[in-house]
């Protein structure tokens with residue numbers, strides 16, 4: 656009997672020892688304490704401006720724009736589609752020359768577009784429409800409003816030669832746009848007729864302007880030999896003092 660009691664006691668002691676060595680179940684960690692007020696991410700308006708961002712106020716932007724303004728404008732008319740000797744083109748011959756003048760002088764560019772673009776994209780049909788307009792002395796309307804000319808002292812005016820003259824839409828511009836006292840510089844692209852009297856007709860339209868020496872560029876050169884044309888444009892501009 657004593658032995659049995661002793662055995663039970665030993666078992667009980669062993670059981671107690673095992674229980675002490677076993678891994679107790681992990682207590683679920685309490686949620687981390689949340690700070691009373693979590694700071695919100697800064698809204699864009701509250702972001703601290705970087706030094707150069709700070710300088711970009713509306714006033715600073717307006718001043719920068721004013722400083723970069725030019726007093727030179729390149730006003731031009733030009734057609735894409737099928738053109739003489741160059742096939743179907745995506746940028747007009749005159750537009751190419753206009754852009755070169757713009758690049759070299761920092762001038763603003765403005766393309767005269769017809770209000771109602773009735774000009775065919777095929778060469779033969781275009782020549783028919785243009786001839787008809789010339790015979791009628793038409794004044795085709797241009798789209799939108801031209802830029803404020805009071806900001807410019809020198810205006811380059813360019814167009815393709817159409818039947819030995821400015822396209823009639825240029826006369827619409829001349830007759831509706833006072834340019835007294837300014838220097839006007841004609842340029843053409845053509846297929847053999849050169850400047851075709853652009854300078855004389857410009858002088859007749861603007862008797863109180865200075866008409867500077869013009870430039871005539873073959874349309875096929877503008878399209879196919881831009882380096883040579885760029886160099887002609889540069890030489891001419893330098894003669895004019897640009």
Ligand SMILES: Cc1cc2nc3c(=O)[nH]c(=O)nc-3n(C[C@H](O)[C@H](O)[C@H](O)COP(=O)(O)O)c2cc1C
Pocket residue numbers: 732733734735738739746747748749750778781782783785786814815816817818819820844845846847848849873874875
């Ligand atoms: C309606 C029309 C009439 C033209 N008349 C002449 C002309 O009389 N003399 C000439 O040399 N080229 C003439 N051309 C050729 C254009 O002047 C030449 O292709 C020009 O570079 C086209 O320029 P653009 O692509 O800027 O319109 C005429 C072209 C057209 C479409």
